[in-house]
Amino acid sequence: MSEIVLSNITKSYGSHLAIPGLDLDIPKGSFVTLLGPSGCGKTTTLRVIAGLEQATTGEVVLGGRTVYSSRTGVFVPPERRGLGFIFQSYALWPNMKVDRNITLALSEAKQPAHVIKERLSVALAKVQLTGLEDRYPSELSGGQQQRVAVARLIAARNAILLMDEPLSNLDAKLRTEMRTELKRLHRELQATTVYVTHDQVEALTMSDIIVVMKDGVIQQQGTPYEIYHDPANLFVAEFIGDPRINLLDGTLSTAGGERFVRFEETDTPVPAGLQSTDGPVTFAIRPENIAIVERPGPASLAAEVDIVQPTGSQTIISLSVKGHRITALIPRFETTLAKKNVWIDFPADRLTFFDKRSGTRIPSAKPALGASHAA
Numbered sequence: 001m002s003e004i005v006l007s008n009i010t011k012s013y014g015s016h017l018a019i020p021g022l023d024l025d026i027p028k029g030s031f032v033t034l035l036g037p038s039g040c041g042k043t044t045t046l047r048v049i050a051g052l053e054q055a056t057t058g059e060v061v062l063g064g065r066t067v068y069s070s071r072t073g074v075f076v077p078p079e080r081r082g083l084g085f086i087f088q089s090y091a092l093w094p095n096m097k098v099d100r101n102i103t104l105a106l107s108e109a110k111q112p113a114h115v116i117k118e119r120l121s122v123a124l125a126k127v128q129l130t131g132l133e134d135r136y137p138s139e140l141s142g143g144q145q146q147r148v149a150v151a152r153l154i155a156a157r158n159a160i161l162l163m164d165e166p167l168s169n170l171d172a173k174l175r176t177e178m179r180t181e182l183k184r185l186h187r188e189l190q191a192t193t194v195y196v197t198h199d200q201v202e203a204l205t206m207s208d209i210i211v212v213m214k215d216g217v218i219q220q221q222g223t224p225y226e227i228y229h230d231p232a233n234l235f236v237a238e239f240i241g242d243p244r245i246n247l248l249d250g251t252l253s254t255a256g257g258e259r260f261v262r263f264e265e266t267d268t269p270v271p272a273g274l275q276s277t278d279g280p281v282t283f284a285i286r287p288e289n290i291a292i293v294e295r296p297g298p299a300s301l302a303a304e305v306d307i308v309q310p311t312g313s314q315t316i317i318s319l320s321v322k323g324h325r326i327t328a329l330i331p332r333f334e335t336t337l338a339k340k341n342v343w344i345d346f347p348a349d350r351l352t353f354f355d356k357r358s359g360t361r362i363p364s365a366k367p368a369l370g371a372s373h374a375a
């Protein structure tokens, strides 16, 4: 069942059309992330759902209730939409202590005192702030302030939670911890959550569904697996993944009933059923799918290792193949390969093909990668 439905939403700021026409259907209880580069319209979309921004045209339905319709003139203000939100700045009241910050909405909603007390103590315990309820926000660290904002969401028990880059002000370690906390929070509250970020790791680690946006237009909507392994176009392929996906120009050809992609005079088999005629094509391979081999096979390419960057459990290897820069990622700590000549293979079932002109993914009969997805 859908909890949030946006239909044909447009949003203009003066003559600037930030959202040219957006349809989005968010299932009840899901964690959906709006992901994209700065200025792609993520925050605007979230603010339209919240009612902090009024769309120029379209319709917003929350939990079956129309809260905005340009056709009928309905506009329900944010405080009556039954939402909880956390924004980049945690928006705590500086003049109120932690307990009041957490329970303000409950007392305004005239909840009985015993309910407020119980929800406060549960929320404080969940974010591990018990004992700090008498402090003012200025007496807390950034991470603790963040957790107060989370505690407020826990206490409010809204059916819909909206979060706009809530972790962006935190240091890397705390961000990783809070990611886990927010994911746990979502599992426990089962609230429909819309999360805005430009950080692909946050999107991949936390979401049920990722919506990738560019210039106010949805490029792809899918599970993290689909977005990572089956990008709909070159924009999505390049935006997701660190180190970035390798994009190469080749030529599709057919010989003896077999299909190949020719790249630097080497023919690599392509996935079965690739729906494209012979000719120029862009193909992509993720760094972790490049095989560095000791003995060349018929489709191996000679490469020179340029830079080797161990990151701990993995090593990023920058290679050069006849002047083309190619990045490989190997699952171990490696320091001995620098400046060596090696061979690399592109496994056929790991190649993704894109139309050179439109940048759209070319479908194939490629089987799903890896069994872990199905598990």
Ligand SMILES: Nc1ncnc2c1ncn2[C@@H]1O[C@H](COP(=O)(O)OP(=O)(O)OP(=O)(O)O)[C@@H](O)[C@H]1O
Residues within 6 Å of the ligand: 013, 016, 018, 036, 037, 038, 039, 040, 041, 042, 043, 044, 045, 198
């Ligand atoms: N109040 C405003 N007045 C004019 N233009 C605006 C306003 N708010 C947003 N925009 C424009 O609308 C577009 C979408 O902005 P939005 O803030 O939604 O992007 P975003 O993807 O959330 O970016 P960021 O990651 O930088 O926050 C941008 O081009 C932005 O400049």
